[in-house]
Amino acid sequence: MTALALSRSAAQLSELFKLGKPRVIVLIVFCAVVGMLLAGPTVPAFSLILAATAGIALVASGAAAFNCLIEVERDSNMRRTEQRPLVKGSVRPGDALIYALLTTALGLWMLGAWVNMLTMWLTLATFFGYAVIYTRLLKGATPQNIVIGGASGAMPPILGWAAVTGSVPAEAMLLFLIIYTWTPPHFWALAIYRRADYAKAGLPMLPITHGLAFTRLSILLYAAILAAVTALPLAIGMSGWLYGMSIAILNTGFLSRAFKLWQEEKEVEGDLIARELFKYSIKYLAYLFAALLLDHWLMVLLA
Numbered sequence: 001m002t003a004l005a006l007s008r009s010a011a012q013l014s015e016l017f018k019l020g021k022p023r024v025i026v027l028i029v030f031c032a033v034v035g036m037l038l039a040g041p042t043v044p045a046f047s048l049i050l051a052a053t054a055g056i057a058l059v060a061s062g063a064a065a066f067n068c069l070i071e072v073e074r075d076s077n078m079r080r081t082e083q084r085p086l087v088k089g090s091v092r093p094g095d096a097l098i099y100a101l102l103t104t105a106l107g108l109w110m111l112g113a114w115v116n117m118l119t120m121w122l123t124l125a126t127f128f129g130y131a132v133i134y135t136r137l138l139k140g141a142t143p144q145n146i147v148i149g150g151a152s153g154a155m156p157p158i159l160g161w162a163a164v165t166g167s168v169p170a171e172a173m174l175l176f177l178i179i180y181t182w183t184p185p186h187f188w189a190l191a192i193y194r195r196a197d198y199a200k201a202g203l204p205m206l207p208i209t210h211g212l213a214f215t216r217l218s219i220l221l222y223a224a225i226l227a228a229v230t231a232l233p234l235a236i237g238m239s240g241w242l243y244g245m246s247i248a249i250l251n252t253g254f255l256s257r258a259f260k261l262w263q264e265e266k267e268v269e270g271d272l273i274a275r276e277l278f279k280y281s282i283k284y285l286a287y288l289f290a291a292l293l294l295d296h297w298l299m300v301l302l303a
């Protein structure tokens with residue numbers, strides 16, 4: 001193979017990789033790994049962590065690639081997504097389909113063969129939840145798309161827990177509930193400052209169907225519910241003071257930004273706060289899961 005052919009293949013691979021929305025998947029996989037590391041009193045076998053992480057990452061990437069295939073038309077109408085590989089034409093639909101099928105099948109096979117069947121079936125259900133139910137059925141149909149479809153994005157800690165224990169106890173469901181409550185304010189903040197994009201693509205997002213004031217109020221209410229839900233690991237004795245201090249700081253940040261957004265009367269300033277809140281939501285979830293992990297292992301070491 002010539003150097004030119006090699007560099008073309010590498011460029012094509014990198015375009016295929018982008019279909020999997022790698023930046024989102026990193027946080028999704030991190031939440032799954034935290035689920036694995038919280039599941040038992042000892043660290044699970046490294047080979048199990050590796051197989052479960054790779055399997056979940058592959059299926060999640062496959063689901064995102066299917067999302068890109070289904071949404072070429074919508075993506076071509078939005079500034080944020082108009083540079084995606086299938087819109088630009090840097091990847092052919094046939095190649096994207098093969099990539100999506102291969103990553104999904106390989107990931108499911110790894111989970112079934114090396115992890116356990118429960119994790120494989122739950123990951124398959126998550127795949128359908130995002131690629132079919134959210135993307136195909138809900139996204140274009142209702143402004144509550146994210147509230148219902150968010151269930152698939154909230155599955156990673158359950159998948160991680162199931163991978164290690166073969167079961168889904170209440171603690172795992174609590175972590176699901178945290179991401180589930182976090183998802184609407186995460187997405188609606190972006191939907192506020194990208195509302196022109198969504199209107200152009202004909203998608204019924206909350207700021208378009210119900211207006212800015214209602215969306216800002218919804219964000220504030222979800223932020224308050226999120227603060228209450230994140231206290232539940234403390235209430236059931238699953239987490240200790242380190243986690244408690246972390247959520248106090250993180251929730252103050254989330255609530256104060258949501259409150260500022262709700263109060264702001266000017267549209268341009270409101271959009272800037274919404275953008276800031278969206279960025280903050282990502283740091284919030286990453287730090288919250290890191291705090292859960294550190295807190296757990298601190299309790300194990302001190303016990």
Ligand code: HEM
Pocket residue numbers: 023024027028031080134146149150153154179183186187190282285
């Ligand atoms: C169905 C539920 C969700 C929806 C509709 C949603 C929506 C979005 C959208 C539209 C973006 C912008 C993407 C872009 O500009 O390419 C985004 C970014 C992001 N989302 Fe979500 N999200 C969801 C769930 C999640 C979950 C569960 C996580 C992690 C656990 C997550 C983590 C992220 C991250 C890390 C980014 C930033 C990506 C970047 O920097 O490019 N999201 N989300």
Ligand SMILES: CC(C)=CCC/C(C)=C/CC/C(C)=C/COP(=O)(O)OP(=O)(O)O
Pocket residue numbers: 021024028056059060061063064067071081123126127130139152153155156
């Ligand atoms: C198997 C497994 C763990 C699957 C995870 C499911 C998954 C990939 C959830 C992520 C959610 C996500 C990328 C939302 C983007 O919303 P969007 O698709 O509406 O955003 P867009 O407008 O950027 O396409």
